[in-house]
Amino acid sequence: MILVVDGLNRHRYTRILDEMFALRARVFGDRLGWEVEITDGKEIDHFDALDPAYVIGINDDGRVVSCVRALQTTGPHMLADVFSDILDGEPPLRSGTLWESTRFCVDTDILERGQSRNSVSYATCELMAASLEFAKNSGITDIVTVIDPVMNRVLKRSDCAPYDYVGKVTPMGKVSAMAALLDCSDERIDRIRRFAGIEGDLFVDAQIAEALADAPVPARPSVVPFETAKEPVCTKAALEQYCVEQMRDARTHEELSAAKRLCEMLLGQVMPANRAGPLASC
């Protein structure tokens, strides 16, 4: 069964997420030897701080057996910022209907061989079908996914061969990585389901979702007002600071008027130079 954890409910699934980060550490750090940062046995990078959506496979005992992470390609994502080697210096694809999927893995320690519901093969197909269904139900048409050659073979063998690749196969630790394109179409989802004999709804219902959540803790506000977002304020202050410095350091009239023009463009106003003081604290 599949649970989707995202920015809206992640505060209720710390146990599940910790298990997922530990699984990622074993797979990407130990087994594949990718250069990932592992702290306390958990592999967490800065994209995990951006509220991605995790599609997580869970077995009947409530343990995490597979996971994958999705991000929009319109904003920061791994192909744009980390895996640029794969794209050979080319800019990444960007579209409102294209998501990036990364960190796809299954737990080969817990899962068995063969074709049963507890097999590596079934769990892999279930996660593939679920991630494509989740994307499709969100209005997404295609996924660009960063995978290794083993996963690429698994995709082909499971009747889910990528329709194309972008960039090139690039060395990444003990193995290499590549970026594959998958359509989130009913045909592809049906093919995977048929291949693995997956039937019915993949996603957990409200009751199981509740049972998988952490033990209840005292309520806390889940709504963060815009005002508490401190970072933008700092950005503005930094810009102002920069403008003030430009004006202060201007040695000629041309430099001063250029600095004023820049200031007007950046901030929409002319900054009096004496405001330099209080801004420096940011």
Add this chain to the structure above:
Amino acid sequence: MSVIDLSKLPSQESNLRNYLDTVCETYELDYAAYAGVNPIAQTVHGFVNYPDEWQTRYIRQGFQHKDPALLVASRSIAPVDWQRLRGEASFQTIFRAAHDFGISEQGLTVPVRGPYGDVGLFSVTRNCSDREWSLLKANILSKLQSAAVHLHDNVVRSQALTRQLTHPTLSAREVEILQWVAAGKSQQDVADILSISNRTVEVHLRSSRSKLGALTTAQAVGRAIGLGLIYPY
């Protein structure tokens, strides 16, 4: 698709509102709203086509500071159906009030994340049964995703600084495909010429349109020529 092109229009305020009207008309929706935060330019933009009385009430009561359709939805990458927000304390307050102005609680918010920490939230509503709503949603979500990105990019690029930062960069493949389209080749022709799948051509064209802020491929070709990215044929 008859949705208007925002960047072509002279006065932004009223045109964003027109855009929302066109989206509603095209996709059989009642109301639409956009709210965007641009941390670089330090601006917050909001455009809605809700009834004026509701807008006044909304602002007067400071609902924008607790509306889960804005604050909670911005943490999702997928469109957030408002059914998922019913548990939020502020949901009942705001939607009971909205109900008096004929605004349904059947709606969703499409979150858009830009490259510089900018976030846009595009919301739509439609007064209908749960069944109708899920059918409509399945039909239009993909188009709403594209519309949301188009809307957000245009608002963000209306700022001088962010416009400087967001000069479109196309990959060699995207340029190659647009160049063949400019030469009059169909999508299937391009696929055959380059020995790639039709779907690969499609995904690159979608990306090029998004990067160039264009709604149609013809428009993307025009802009790419204008920017000197491809040659006129």
